[in-house]
Amino acid sequence: MGDMFFSGWPTLLRTLVIGVLAYFNLVVLLRLSGLRTLSKMNAFDLVITVALGSTFATILLNKTVSLAQGSLALALLIALQFLVTWSSVRAGWFRRLVTGEPALLFHHGRLLRGAARTARVTEDEIHSAIRAAGVDALSQVQAVVLETDGSFSVITGRTDEGHSALSDVIAPGAQRVAPGKKA
Incomplete structure (x- = not known):
């Protein structure tokens, strides 16, 4: 002992x-x-x-x-x-x-419920990420992306045609988001 x-x-x-x-x-x-x-x-x-x-x-x-x-x-x-x-x-x-791909959860004012469900993310978590980014109106949000490290990226405003940060994000049931196009 x-x-x-x-x-x-x-x-x-x-x-x-x-x-x-x-x-x-x-x-x-x-x-x-x-x-x-x-x-x-x-x-x-x-x-x-x-x-x-x-x-x-x-x-x-x-x-x-x-x-x-x-x-x-x-x-x-x-x-x-x-x-x-x-x-x-x-x-x-x-x-x-190895790392997976980022997931588009919210696009042009619309919650992508299927993508959120697949990523096991609630609408409240998406709204929280938007608030944490300092945005108070959903209409200001172009996209919310769940990154491969588990963090959320909130993109506001308009992007130049052909220069979208969303070009490597796959929208649910679609091809990669083309620059300047809606998912």
Whole structure:
């Protein structure tokens, strides 16, 4: 029962030393991997973040995992994320596979109920996003988009023909939103 509360100074010293070394190792690996690793998260990034945290905890608390093994595991996870993001930048089909696509939820004053239902977003959440953007009239809203990181983008005003920020957003039951066209 004594081990449950205190298993000795060597165990605490190991946790302290390994914790400091693993922490600095993780910071260096994250800095080497670039800013993309620390950007807003989509679903894939969340999985990597949770896996990094779990691996870090295992390094700290599991006596059978050496610092070298843990460092290799951290480096492997970061390298895999780098490979996936590198591939995502170069291949659109791969990016869509990993991160999904933004969803058009509100377009030209009209709530797209089917898209909202598919994205599991309520009308209240859309209205909240519009208010958070500082807009008080729905007629001012050109579009509300659920981005791949879970955030909402609220677009107000008119856009120039051919220069729409909605060109990469798919309207429900349609092709991509063409610049200057209604979904």
